[in-house]
Amino acid sequence: MTKVVFLHPDLGIGGAEKAVIDAAIALKSRGHKVEFVTAHHDPSHCFQETKDGNLKVTVAGDWLPRSVFGRFYALCAYFRMIYAAIFLVFFSDISYDVIFCDQISACLPVLRCSNAKVIFYCHFPDMLLAKHDSFLKKIYRAPIDLVEEWTTGMAHCILVNSKFTASVFKKTFNSLTRCSPAVLYPIPDFSAFQKPIEPPTDNLLPSHKKMVFLSINRYERKKNLALAVQAFGQLKERISKSEGDSIHLVMAGGYDERVTENKEHYLELRLLCEKLGITDDVTFLRSISDSQKRTLLNHCDCLLYTPDKEHFGIVPIEAMFMRCPVIACNSGGPLETVVDGKTGFLREGRPDQFAEAMERIVDEPELSKTMGEAGKKHVELKFSFKTFTDQLDNIVLDLIS
The missing domain is CATH 3.40.50.2000 (Glycogen Phosphorylase B;)
Known part of the structure:
Protein backbone atom coordinates (compact mmCIF):
# COMPACT_ATOMS: atom_id res chain seq x y z
CA MET A 1 0.00 0.00 0.00
CA PRO A 188 -14.48 10.35 -14.19
CA ASP A 189 -15.55 7.43 -12.04
CA PHE A 190 -18.54 6.36 -14.11
CA SER A 191 -19.98 4.25 -11.30
CA ALA A 192 -21.43 7.50 -9.95
CA PHE A 193 -23.38 7.91 -13.19
CA GLN A 194 -24.91 4.46 -12.86
CA LYS A 195 -26.79 5.37 -9.70
CA PRO A 196 -30.60 5.71 -9.94
CA ILE A 197 -31.74 8.72 -11.94
CA GLU A 198 -34.19 10.93 -10.10
CA PRO A 199 -37.16 12.21 -12.13
CA PRO A 200 -36.78 15.86 -13.11
CA THR A 201 -38.77 18.53 -11.32
CA ASP A 202 -40.13 21.57 -13.16
CA ASN A 203 -37.58 23.88 -11.57
CA LEU A 204 -34.85 21.66 -13.03
CA LEU A 205 -36.38 20.79 -16.41
CA PRO A 206 -39.66 22.25 -17.70
CA SER A 207 -41.99 19.32 -18.43
CA HIS A 208 -43.88 21.10 -21.22
CA LYS A 209 -40.81 21.44 -23.49
CA LYS A 210 -40.13 18.81 -26.16
CA MET A 211 -36.40 19.49 -26.58
CA VAL A 212 -33.91 20.80 -24.05
CA PHE A 213 -30.35 21.99 -24.65
CA LEU A 214 -27.95 21.99 -21.71
CA SER A 215 -24.79 23.88 -20.77
CA ILE A 216 -22.71 22.81 -17.76
CA ASN A 217 -19.75 24.94 -16.75
CA ARG A 218 -18.58 27.32 -14.06
CA TYR A 219 -19.95 30.87 -14.20
CA GLU A 220 -16.69 32.31 -15.52
CA ARG A 221 -16.25 34.51 -18.58
CA LYS A 222 -13.44 32.34 -19.96
CA LYS A 223 -15.96 29.48 -20.26
CA ASN A 224 -17.68 31.46 -23.03
CA LEU A 225 -21.19 30.76 -21.67
CA ALA A 226 -22.65 33.70 -23.59
CA LEU A 227 -22.10 31.61 -26.74
CA ALA A 228 -24.75 29.11 -25.60
CA VAL A 229 -27.26 31.90 -24.89
CA GLN A 230 -26.59 33.72 -28.17
CA ALA A 231 -26.74 30.50 -30.20
CA PHE A 232 -30.04 29.56 -28.56
CA GLY A 233 -31.41 33.02 -29.40
CA GLN A 234 -30.36 32.60 -33.04
CA LEU A 235 -31.85 29.11 -33.12
CA LYS A 236 -35.25 30.47 -32.11
CA GLU A 237 -35.03 32.93 -35.02
CA ARG A 238 -34.13 30.18 -37.49
CA ILE A 239 -37.02 27.82 -36.72
CA SER A 240 -40.80 28.22 -36.74
CA LYS A 241 -42.64 29.76 -33.80
CA SER A 242 -44.24 26.44 -32.82
CA GLU A 243 -40.84 24.74 -32.81
CA GLY A 244 -39.35 27.69 -30.93
CA ASP A 245 -41.99 27.42 -28.22
CA SER A 246 -41.10 23.75 -27.68
CA ILE A 247 -37.36 24.18 -27.03
CA HIS A 248 -35.57 25.25 -23.86
CA LEU A 249 -32.04 25.99 -22.63
CA VAL A 250 -30.69 25.06 -19.20
CA MET A 251 -27.58 26.89 -17.99
CA ALA A 252 -26.08 24.96 -15.08
CA GLY A 253 -22.74 25.45 -13.45
CA GLY A 254 -20.45 25.92 -10.49
CA TYR A 255 -21.14 29.07 -8.52
CA ASP A 256 -19.39 30.44 -5.44
CA GLU A 257 -20.69 33.52 -3.61
CA ARG A 258 -17.10 34.30 -2.55
CA VAL A 259 -16.05 34.74 -6.18
CA THR A 260 -16.99 38.14 -7.58
CA GLU A 261 -16.74 36.99 -11.19
CA ASN A 262 -19.27 34.20 -10.58
CA LYS A 263 -21.84 36.71 -9.34
CA GLU A 264 -21.10 39.26 -12.05
CA HIS A 265 -21.18 36.79 -14.92
CA TYR A 266 -24.40 35.16 -13.72
CA LEU A 267 -26.10 38.58 -13.84
CA GLU A 268 -24.52 39.35 -17.23
CA LEU A 269 -26.01 36.18 -18.71
CA ARG A 270 -29.46 36.93 -17.30
CA LEU A 271 -29.31 40.44 -18.80
CA LEU A 272 -28.26 38.93 -22.14
CA CYS A 273 -31.37 36.71 -22.07
CA GLU A 274 -33.53 39.76 -21.44
CA LYS A 275 -31.88 41.59 -24.33
CA LEU A 276 -32.52 38.64 -26.67
CA GLY A 277 -36.08 38.19 -25.43
CA ILE A 278 -35.57 34.58 -24.32
CA THR A 279 -35.81 34.95 -20.53
CA ASP A 280 -38.78 32.56 -20.27
CA ASP A 281 -36.97 29.97 -22.38
CA VAL A 282 -33.80 29.76 -20.28
CA THR A 283 -33.36 28.22 -16.82
CA PHE A 284 -30.32 29.15 -14.71
CA LEU A 285 -29.08 26.65 -12.13
CA ARG A 286 -26.17 27.28 -9.78
CA SER A 287 -23.96 24.69 -8.06
CA ILE A 288 -26.01 21.65 -8.99
CA SER A 289 -25.60 18.39 -7.06
CA ASP A 290 -24.27 15.16 -8.60
CA SER A 291 -27.81 13.79 -8.59
CA GLN A 292 -29.15 16.82 -10.44
CA LYS A 293 -26.30 16.57 -12.94
CA ARG A 294 -27.19 12.96 -13.71
CA THR A 295 -30.84 13.90 -14.16
CA LEU A 296 -29.99 16.77 -16.51
CA LEU A 297 -27.64 14.71 -18.68
CA ASN A 298 -30.12 11.84 -18.80
CA HIS A 299 -33.13 13.93 -19.84
CA CYS A 300 -31.60 16.67 -22.01
CA ASP A 301 -31.30 16.25 -25.77
CA CYS A 302 -27.92 17.87 -26.38
CA LEU A 303 -25.01 19.39 -24.45
CA LEU A 304 -23.55 22.74 -25.53
CA TYR A 305 -19.89 22.90 -24.55
CA THR A 306 -18.71 26.45 -25.20
CA PRO A 307 -15.10 26.95 -23.94
CA ASP A 308 -12.63 27.74 -26.72
CA LYS A 309 -9.23 26.02 -26.61
CA GLU A 310 -10.30 24.19 -23.45
CA HIS A 311 -7.44 22.16 -21.96
CA PHE A 312 -9.46 18.96 -21.90
CA GLY A 313 -13.05 19.19 -20.67
CA ILE A 314 -14.55 16.40 -18.60
CA VAL A 315 -18.21 17.35 -19.13
CA PRO A 316 -18.39 16.20 -22.79
CA ILE A 317 -17.18 12.74 -21.72
CA GLU A 318 -19.76 12.61 -18.94
CA ALA A 319 -22.46 13.69 -21.38
CA MET A 320 -21.53 11.08 -23.98
CA PHE A 321 -21.46 8.39 -21.31
CA MET A 322 -25.03 9.40 -20.47
CA ARG A 323 -25.97 9.14 -24.17
CA CYS A 324 -26.22 12.90 -24.62
CA PRO A 325 -24.67 14.25 -27.87
CA VAL A 326 -22.29 17.20 -27.65
CA ILE A 327 -21.88 20.40 -29.66
CA ALA A 328 -18.45 21.85 -28.86
CA CYS A 329 -15.84 24.27 -30.19
CA ASN A 330 -13.44 22.65 -32.63
CA SER A 331 -10.35 23.43 -30.58
CA GLY A 332 -8.48 22.09 -27.58
CA GLY A 333 -9.67 19.04 -25.68
CA PRO A 334 -12.94 18.37 -27.54
CA LEU A 335 -10.88 17.56 -30.64
CA GLU A 336 -9.64 14.52 -28.68
CA THR A 337 -13.00 13.51 -27.19
CA VAL A 338 -15.89 14.42 -29.51
CA VAL A 339 -16.16 12.71 -32.91
CA ASP A 340 -17.65 15.25 -35.31
CA GLY A 341 -20.78 13.98 -37.03
CA LYS A 342 -20.84 10.80 -34.95
CA THR A 343 -21.03 11.64 -31.23
CA GLY A 344 -21.89 15.29 -31.78
CA PHE A 345 -20.73 18.31 -33.74
CA LEU A 346 -17.50 20.33 -33.62
CA ARG A 347 -18.00 23.91 -34.77
CA GLU A 348 -16.30 27.30 -34.76
CA GLY A 349 -17.03 29.15 -31.53
CA ARG A 350 -19.60 31.46 -33.12
CA PRO A 351 -23.33 31.70 -32.35
CA ASP A 352 -24.34 31.06 -35.98
CA GLN A 353 -22.17 27.92 -36.16
CA PHE A 354 -23.61 26.51 -32.92
CA ALA A 355 -27.15 27.50 -33.94
CA GLU A 356 -26.76 25.63 -37.24
CA ALA A 357 -25.73 22.45 -35.42
CA MET A 358 -28.54 22.89 -32.88
CA GLU A 359 -31.02 23.24 -35.73
CA ARG A 360 -29.88 19.85 -37.03
CA ILE A 361 -30.86 18.33 -33.67
CA VAL A 362 -34.25 20.07 -33.78
CA ASP A 363 -34.98 19.08 -37.40
CA GLU A 364 -33.75 15.51 -36.94
CA PRO A 365 -34.74 14.42 -33.41
CA GLU A 366 -33.48 10.90 -34.08
CA LEU A 367 -29.93 12.33 -34.20
CA SER A 368 -30.03 12.86 -30.45
CA LYS A 369 -30.60 9.15 -29.92
CA THR A 370 -28.21 7.79 -32.56
CA MET A 371 -25.41 10.18 -31.60
CA GLY A 372 -26.07 9.47 -27.95
CA GLU A 373 -25.65 5.72 -28.46
CA ALA A 374 -22.47 6.30 -30.48
CA GLY A 375 -21.14 8.57 -27.74
CA LYS A 376 -21.72 5.94 -25.08
CA LYS A 377 -19.79 3.32 -27.07
CA HIS A 378 -17.01 5.82 -27.86
CA VAL A 379 -16.46 6.66 -24.18
CA GLU A 380 -16.54 3.03 -23.07
CA LEU A 381 -13.96 2.14 -25.73
CA LYS A 382 -11.52 5.04 -25.36
CA PHE A 383 -12.07 6.61 -21.95
Whole structure:
Protein backbone atom coordinates (compact mmCIF):
# COMPACT_ATOMS: atom_id res chain seq x y z
CA MET A 1 0.00 0.00 0.00
CA THR A 2 1.33 3.40 -1.00
CA LYS A 3 0.34 6.49 0.99
CA VAL A 4 -0.62 9.34 -1.34
CA VAL A 5 -1.57 12.83 -0.22
CA PHE A 6 -3.24 15.22 -2.66
CA LEU A 7 -2.38 18.91 -2.25
CA HIS A 8 -4.98 21.16 -3.89
CA PRO A 9 -5.64 24.92 -3.51
CA ASP A 10 -9.42 24.95 -3.07
CA LEU A 11 -11.63 21.86 -2.95
CA GLY A 12 -14.75 23.50 -4.36
CA ILE A 13 -16.78 22.47 -7.39
CA GLY A 14 -15.03 22.51 -10.74
CA GLY A 15 -13.29 20.43 -13.38
CA ALA A 16 -9.88 20.55 -11.70
CA GLU A 17 -11.39 19.48 -8.38
CA LYS A 18 -13.31 16.64 -10.02
CA ALA A 19 -10.14 15.47 -11.76
CA VAL A 20 -8.08 15.14 -8.57
CA ILE A 21 -10.97 13.59 -6.64
CA ASP A 22 -11.38 10.95 -9.34
CA ALA A 23 -7.61 10.35 -9.25
CA ALA A 24 -7.83 9.81 -5.50
CA ILE A 25 -10.77 7.41 -5.89
CA ALA A 26 -8.84 5.50 -8.57
CA LEU A 27 -5.80 5.03 -6.33
CA LYS A 28 -7.95 4.15 -3.34
CA SER A 29 -9.62 1.42 -5.41
CA ARG A 30 -6.17 -0.16 -5.87
CA GLY A 31 -5.52 -0.31 -2.14
CA HIS A 32 -3.50 2.87 -1.73
CA LYS A 33 -4.15 5.15 1.24
CA VAL A 34 -5.21 8.60 0.03
CA GLU A 35 -6.18 11.89 1.66
CA PHE A 36 -6.30 15.60 0.87
CA VAL A 37 -4.66 18.74 2.19
CA THR A 38 -6.18 21.98 0.95
CA ALA A 39 -6.30 25.68 1.77
CA HIS A 40 -10.11 25.74 1.62
CA HIS A 41 -12.93 23.24 1.89
CA ASP A 42 -16.56 24.21 2.41
CA PRO A 43 -18.82 21.16 3.07
CA SER A 44 -21.75 23.11 1.62
CA HIS A 45 -19.89 23.75 -1.64
CA CYS A 46 -17.90 20.67 -2.60
CA PHE A 47 -18.15 17.26 -4.22
CA GLN A 48 -19.87 14.54 -2.21
CA GLU A 49 -16.75 12.37 -1.87
CA THR A 50 -14.98 15.06 0.20
CA LYS A 51 -17.80 15.49 2.72
CA ASP A 52 -19.20 11.98 3.18
CA GLY A 53 -16.03 10.56 4.75
CA ASN A 54 -14.93 8.69 1.62
CA LEU A 55 -11.89 10.97 1.32
CA LYS A 56 -10.24 12.55 4.36
CA VAL A 57 -9.66 16.30 4.01
CA THR A 58 -7.36 18.48 6.13
CA VAL A 59 -7.59 22.27 5.78
CA ALA A 60 -4.49 24.43 6.31
CA GLY A 61 -4.17 28.15 5.64
CA ASP A 62 -7.80 29.14 5.14
CA TRP A 63 -7.17 32.11 7.44
CA LEU A 64 -4.85 33.64 4.85
CA PRO A 65 -6.53 36.24 2.57
CA ARG A 66 -7.70 35.30 -0.92
CA SER A 67 -6.98 38.82 -2.13
CA VAL A 68 -5.74 42.22 -0.94
CA PHE A 69 -8.39 44.89 -1.47
CA GLY A 70 -9.79 42.87 -4.36
CA ARG A 71 -6.39 42.48 -6.04
CA PHE A 72 -3.36 40.15 -6.07
CA TYR A 73 -5.45 36.97 -6.29
CA ALA A 74 -2.62 34.97 -7.86
CA LEU A 75 -0.05 36.04 -5.28
CA CYS A 76 -2.43 35.22 -2.42
CA ALA A 77 -3.19 31.82 -3.96
CA TYR A 78 0.57 31.13 -4.11
CA PHE A 79 1.04 32.04 -0.44
CA ARG A 80 -1.94 29.93 0.62
CA MET A 81 -0.64 26.91 -1.28
CA ILE A 82 2.91 27.37 0.05
CA TYR A 83 1.55 27.58 3.59
CA ALA A 84 -0.45 24.37 3.07
CA ALA A 85 2.75 22.69 1.80
CA ILE A 86 4.75 23.90 4.82
CA PHE A 87 2.04 22.54 7.10
CA LEU A 88 2.07 19.19 5.31
CA VAL A 89 5.85 18.74 5.27
CA PHE A 90 6.90 20.25 8.62
CA PHE A 91 3.96 20.31 11.01
CA SER A 92 1.39 17.65 10.13
CA ASP A 93 1.36 14.05 11.34
CA ILE A 94 0.24 12.86 7.90
CA SER A 95 2.28 9.96 6.56
CA TYR A 96 2.90 9.81 2.81
CA ASP A 97 5.11 8.31 0.12
CA VAL A 98 3.82 10.35 -2.82
CA ILE A 99 2.49 13.92 -3.02
CA PHE A 100 0.11 14.65 -5.88
CA CYS A 101 0.03 18.42 -6.42
CA ASP A 102 -1.86 20.36 -9.07
CA GLN A 103 -2.67 23.89 -10.31
CA ILE A 104 0.01 25.79 -8.33
CA SER A 105 3.63 24.65 -8.62
CA ALA A 106 5.13 27.35 -6.37
CA CYS A 107 4.95 24.99 -3.39
CA LEU A 108 7.13 22.31 -5.01
CA PRO A 109 10.41 23.55 -3.45
CA VAL A 110 8.80 22.98 -0.04
CA LEU A 111 7.48 19.54 -1.06
CA ARG A 112 10.96 18.53 -2.24
CA CYS A 113 12.18 19.03 1.34
CA SER A 114 10.35 15.80 2.16
CA ASN A 115 11.41 12.31 1.16
CA ALA A 116 8.27 11.83 -0.91
CA LYS A 117 8.06 11.60 -4.66
CA VAL A 118 6.19 14.56 -6.16
CA ILE A 119 3.71 14.39 -9.03
CA PHE A 120 2.61 17.69 -10.55
CA TYR A 121 -0.56 17.63 -12.63
CA CYS A 122 -0.65 20.55 -15.06
CA HIS A 123 -4.23 21.29 -16.09
CA PHE A 124 -2.87 24.21 -18.15
CA PRO A 125 -0.01 26.71 -17.71
CA ASP A 126 -1.31 29.37 -15.33
CA MET A 127 0.66 32.10 -17.09
CA LEU A 128 -1.52 31.60 -20.17
CA LEU A 129 -4.73 31.85 -18.17
CA ALA A 130 -3.72 35.09 -16.44
CA LYS A 131 -4.20 38.50 -18.02
CA HIS A 132 -1.17 40.48 -19.15
CA ASP A 133 -3.14 43.32 -20.74
CA SER A 134 -1.50 46.29 -19.00
CA PHE A 135 1.99 47.40 -18.09
CA LEU A 136 1.36 46.99 -14.35
CA LYS A 137 -0.11 43.51 -14.82
CA LYS A 138 2.91 42.50 -16.87
CA ILE A 139 5.20 43.67 -14.06
CA TYR A 140 3.04 41.88 -11.48
CA ARG A 141 2.91 38.62 -13.44
CA ALA A 142 6.58 38.52 -14.55
CA PRO A 143 8.05 37.03 -11.32
CA ILE A 144 4.99 34.80 -10.83
CA ASP A 145 5.39 33.38 -14.34
CA LEU A 146 9.11 32.78 -13.78
CA VAL A 147 8.39 30.98 -10.50
CA GLU A 148 5.77 28.83 -12.20
CA GLU A 149 8.16 27.65 -14.90
CA TRP A 150 11.08 27.09 -12.52
CA THR A 151 9.10 25.19 -9.88
CA THR A 152 7.13 23.07 -12.34
CA GLY A 153 10.41 21.48 -13.41
CA MET A 154 11.08 20.36 -9.82
CA ALA A 155 8.45 17.60 -9.90
CA HIS A 156 9.62 13.99 -10.16
CA CYS A 157 6.78 13.38 -12.61
CA ILE A 158 4.72 15.86 -14.65
CA LEU A 159 1.29 14.92 -15.97
CA VAL A 160 -0.99 16.86 -18.31
CA ASN A 161 -4.66 16.35 -19.10
CA SER A 162 -4.52 16.11 -22.92
CA LYS A 163 -2.25 16.04 -25.95
CA PHE A 164 -3.32 19.64 -26.58
CA THR A 165 -2.05 20.70 -23.14
CA ALA A 166 1.16 18.72 -23.68
CA SER A 167 1.87 20.69 -26.87
CA VAL A 168 1.12 23.99 -25.12
CA PHE A 169 3.32 22.96 -22.17
CA LYS A 170 6.32 22.40 -24.44
CA LYS A 171 5.82 25.72 -26.24
CA THR A 172 5.30 27.69 -23.03
CA PHE A 173 7.99 26.35 -20.68
CA ASN A 174 11.04 26.85 -22.89
CA SER A 175 13.54 26.05 -20.15
CA LEU A 176 11.99 22.65 -19.42
CA THR A 177 13.19 20.98 -22.61
CA ARG A 178 14.20 17.85 -20.69
CA CYS A 179 10.74 17.49 -19.18
CA SER A 180 8.39 15.37 -21.23
CA PRO A 181 4.95 15.39 -19.58
CA ALA A 182 2.82 12.28 -19.80
CA VAL A 183 -0.82 12.54 -20.83
CA LEU A 184 -3.32 11.32 -18.25
CA TYR A 185 -6.87 12.01 -19.39
CA PRO A 186 -8.95 12.94 -16.30
CA ILE A 187 -11.61 10.26 -16.72
CA PRO A 188 -14.48 10.35 -14.19
CA ASP A 189 -15.55 7.43 -12.04
CA PHE A 190 -18.54 6.36 -14.11
CA SER A 191 -19.98 4.25 -11.30
CA ALA A 192 -21.43 7.50 -9.95
CA PHE A 193 -23.38 7.91 -13.19
CA GLN A 194 -24.91 4.46 -12.86
CA LYS A 195 -26.79 5.37 -9.70
CA PRO A 196 -30.60 5.71 -9.94
CA ILE A 197 -31.74 8.72 -11.94
CA GLU A 198 -34.19 10.93 -10.10
CA PRO A 199 -37.16 12.21 -12.13
CA PRO A 200 -36.78 15.86 -13.11
CA THR A 201 -38.77 18.53 -11.32
CA ASP A 202 -40.13 21.57 -13.16
CA ASN A 203 -37.58 23.88 -11.57
CA LEU A 204 -34.85 21.66 -13.03
CA LEU A 205 -36.38 20.79 -16.41
CA PRO A 206 -39.66 22.25 -17.70
CA SER A 207 -41.99 19.32 -18.43
CA HIS A 208 -43.88 21.10 -21.22
CA LYS A 209 -40.81 21.44 -23.49
CA LYS A 210 -40.13 18.81 -26.16
CA MET A 211 -36.40 19.49 -26.58
CA VAL A 212 -33.91 20.80 -24.05
CA PHE A 213 -30.35 21.99 -24.65
CA LEU A 214 -27.95 21.99 -21.71
CA SER A 215 -24.79 23.88 -20.77
CA ILE A 216 -22.71 22.81 -17.76
CA ASN A 217 -19.75 24.94 -16.75
CA ARG A 218 -18.58 27.32 -14.06
CA TYR A 219 -19.95 30.87 -14.20
CA GLU A 220 -16.69 32.31 -15.52
CA ARG A 221 -16.25 34.51 -18.58
CA LYS A 222 -13.44 32.34 -19.96
CA LYS A 223 -15.96 29.48 -20.26
CA ASN A 224 -17.68 31.46 -23.03
CA LEU A 225 -21.19 30.76 -21.67
CA ALA A 226 -22.65 33.70 -23.59
CA LEU A 227 -22.10 31.61 -26.74
CA ALA A 228 -24.75 29.11 -25.60
CA VAL A 229 -27.26 31.90 -24.89
CA GLN A 230 -26.59 33.72 -28.17
CA ALA A 231 -26.74 30.50 -30.20
CA PHE A 232 -30.04 29.56 -28.56
CA GLY A 233 -31.41 33.02 -29.40
CA GLN A 234 -30.36 32.60 -33.04
CA LEU A 235 -31.85 29.11 -33.12
CA LYS A 236 -35.25 30.47 -32.11
CA GLU A 237 -35.03 32.93 -35.02
CA ARG A 238 -34.13 30.18 -37.49
CA ILE A 239 -37.02 27.82 -36.72
CA SER A 240 -40.80 28.22 -36.74
CA LYS A 241 -42.64 29.76 -33.80
CA SER A 242 -44.24 26.44 -32.82
CA GLU A 243 -40.84 24.74 -32.81
CA GLY A 244 -39.35 27.69 -30.93
CA ASP A 245 -41.99 27.42 -28.22
CA SER A 246 -41.10 23.75 -27.68
CA ILE A 247 -37.36 24.18 -27.03
CA HIS A 248 -35.57 25.25 -23.86
CA LEU A 249 -32.04 25.99 -22.63
CA VAL A 250 -30.69 25.06 -19.20
CA MET A 251 -27.58 26.89 -17.99
CA ALA A 252 -26.08 24.96 -15.08
CA GLY A 253 -22.74 25.45 -13.45
CA GLY A 254 -20.45 25.92 -10.49
CA TYR A 255 -21.14 29.07 -8.52
CA ASP A 256 -19.39 30.44 -5.44
CA GLU A 257 -20.69 33.52 -3.61
CA ARG A 258 -17.10 34.30 -2.55
CA VAL A 259 -16.05 34.74 -6.18
CA THR A 260 -16.99 38.14 -7.58
CA GLU A 261 -16.74 36.99 -11.19
CA ASN A 262 -19.27 34.20 -10.58
CA LYS A 263 -21.84 36.71 -9.34
CA GLU A 264 -21.10 39.26 -12.05
CA HIS A 265 -21.18 36.79 -14.92
CA TYR A 266 -24.40 35.16 -13.72
CA LEU A 267 -26.10 38.58 -13.84
CA GLU A 268 -24.52 39.35 -17.23
CA LEU A 269 -26.01 36.18 -18.71
CA ARG A 270 -29.46 36.93 -17.30
CA LEU A 271 -29.31 40.44 -18.80
CA LEU A 272 -28.26 38.93 -22.14
CA CYS A 273 -31.37 36.71 -22.07
CA GLU A 274 -33.53 39.76 -21.44
CA LYS A 275 -31.88 41.59 -24.33
CA LEU A 276 -32.52 38.64 -26.67
CA GLY A 277 -36.08 38.19 -25.43
CA ILE A 278 -35.57 34.58 -24.32
CA THR A 279 -35.81 34.95 -20.53
CA ASP A 280 -38.78 32.56 -20.27
CA ASP A 281 -36.97 29.97 -22.38
CA VAL A 282 -33.80 29.76 -20.28
CA THR A 283 -33.36 28.22 -16.82
CA PHE A 284 -30.32 29.15 -14.71
CA LEU A 285 -29.08 26.65 -12.13
CA ARG A 286 -26.17 27.28 -9.78
CA SER A 287 -23.96 24.69 -8.06
CA ILE A 288 -26.01 21.65 -8.99
CA SER A 289 -25.60 18.39 -7.06
CA ASP A 290 -24.27 15.16 -8.60
CA SER A 291 -27.81 13.79 -8.59
CA GLN A 292 -29.15 16.82 -10.44
CA LYS A 293 -26.30 16.57 -12.94
CA ARG A 294 -27.19 12.96 -13.71
CA THR A 295 -30.84 13.90 -14.16
CA LEU A 296 -29.99 16.77 -16.51
CA LEU A 297 -27.64 14.71 -18.68
CA ASN A 298 -30.12 11.84 -18.80
CA HIS A 299 -33.13 13.93 -19.84
CA CYS A 300 -31.60 16.67 -22.01
CA ASP A 301 -31.30 16.25 -25.77
CA CYS A 302 -27.92 17.87 -26.38
CA LEU A 303 -25.01 19.39 -24.45
CA LEU A 304 -23.55 22.74 -25.53
CA TYR A 305 -19.89 22.90 -24.55
CA THR A 306 -18.71 26.45 -25.20
CA PRO A 307 -15.10 26.95 -23.94
CA ASP A 308 -12.63 27.74 -26.72
CA LYS A 309 -9.23 26.02 -26.61
CA GLU A 310 -10.30 24.19 -23.45
CA HIS A 311 -7.44 22.16 -21.96
CA PHE A 312 -9.46 18.96 -21.90
CA GLY A 313 -13.05 19.19 -20.67
CA ILE A 314 -14.55 16.40 -18.60
CA VAL A 315 -18.21 17.35 -19.13
CA PRO A 316 -18.39 16.20 -22.79
CA ILE A 317 -17.18 12.74 -21.72
CA GLU A 318 -19.76 12.61 -18.94
CA ALA A 319 -22.46 13.69 -21.38
CA MET A 320 -21.53 11.08 -23.98
CA PHE A 321 -21.46 8.39 -21.31
CA MET A 322 -25.03 9.40 -20.47
CA ARG A 323 -25.97 9.14 -24.17
CA CYS A 324 -26.22 12.90 -24.62
CA PRO A 325 -24.67 14.25 -27.87
CA VAL A 326 -22.29 17.20 -27.65
CA ILE A 327 -21.88 20.40 -29.66
CA ALA A 328 -18.45 21.85 -28.86
CA CYS A 329 -15.84 24.27 -30.19
CA ASN A 330 -13.44 22.65 -32.63
CA SER A 331 -10.35 23.43 -30.58
CA GLY A 332 -8.48 22.09 -27.58
CA GLY A 333 -9.67 19.04 -25.68
CA PRO A 334 -12.94 18.37 -27.54
CA LEU A 335 -10.88 17.56 -30.64
CA GLU A 336 -9.64 14.52 -28.68
CA THR A 337 -13.00 13.51 -27.19
CA VAL A 338 -15.89 14.42 -29.51
CA VAL A 339 -16.16 12.71 -32.91
CA ASP A 340 -17.65 15.25 -35.31
CA GLY A 341 -20.78 13.98 -37.03
CA LYS A 342 -20.84 10.80 -34.95
CA THR A 343 -21.03 11.64 -31.23
CA GLY A 344 -21.89 15.29 -31.78
CA PHE A 345 -20.73 18.31 -33.74
CA LEU A 346 -17.50 20.33 -33.62
CA ARG A 347 -18.00 23.91 -34.77
CA GLU A 348 -16.30 27.30 -34.76
CA GLY A 349 -17.03 29.15 -31.53
CA ARG A 350 -19.60 31.46 -33.12
CA PRO A 351 -23.33 31.70 -32.35
CA ASP A 352 -24.34 31.06 -35.98
CA GLN A 353 -22.17 27.92 -36.16
CA PHE A 354 -23.61 26.51 -32.92
CA ALA A 355 -27.15 27.50 -33.94
CA GLU A 356 -26.76 25.63 -37.24
CA ALA A 357 -25.73 22.45 -35.42
CA MET A 358 -28.54 22.89 -32.88
CA GLU A 359 -31.02 23.24 -35.73
CA ARG A 360 -29.88 19.85 -37.03
CA ILE A 361 -30.86 18.33 -33.67
CA VAL A 362 -34.25 20.07 -33.78
CA ASP A 363 -34.98 19.08 -37.40
CA GLU A 364 -33.75 15.51 -36.94
CA PRO A 365 -34.74 14.42 -33.41
CA GLU A 366 -33.48 10.90 -34.08
CA LEU A 367 -29.93 12.33 -34.20
CA SER A 368 -30.03 12.86 -30.45
CA LYS A 369 -30.60 9.15 -29.92
CA THR A 370 -28.21 7.79 -32.56
CA MET A 371 -25.41 10.18 -31.60
CA GLY A 372 -26.07 9.47 -27.95
CA GLU A 373 -25.65 5.72 -28.46
CA ALA A 374 -22.47 6.30 -30.48
CA GLY A 375 -21.14 8.57 -27.74
CA LYS A 376 -21.72 5.94 -25.08
CA LYS A 377 -19.79 3.32 -27.07
CA HIS A 378 -17.01 5.82 -27.86
CA VAL A 379 -16.46 6.66 -24.18
CA GLU A 380 -16.54 3.03 -23.07
CA LEU A 381 -13.96 2.14 -25.73
CA LYS A 382 -11.52 5.04 -25.36
CA PHE A 383 -12.07 6.61 -21.95
CA SER A 384 -12.66 3.81 -19.48
CA PHE A 385 -12.05 4.49 -15.80
CA LYS A 386 -10.16 1.19 -15.58
CA THR A 387 -7.61 2.39 -18.15
CA PHE A 388 -7.23 5.66 -16.23
CA THR A 389 -6.79 3.78 -12.94
CA ASP A 390 -4.25 1.36 -14.44
CA GLN A 391 -2.16 4.20 -15.84
CA LEU A 392 -2.16 6.26 -12.65
CA ASP A 393 -1.48 3.21 -10.49
CA ASN A 394 1.53 2.30 -12.64
CA ILE A 395 2.85 5.89 -12.42
CA VAL A 396 2.70 5.82 -8.62
CA LEU A 397 4.27 2.36 -8.35
CA ASP A 398 7.05 3.27 -10.80
CA LEU A 399 7.87 6.39 -8.79
CA ILE A 400 8.25 4.67 -5.45
CA SER A 401 10.17 1.74 -6.89
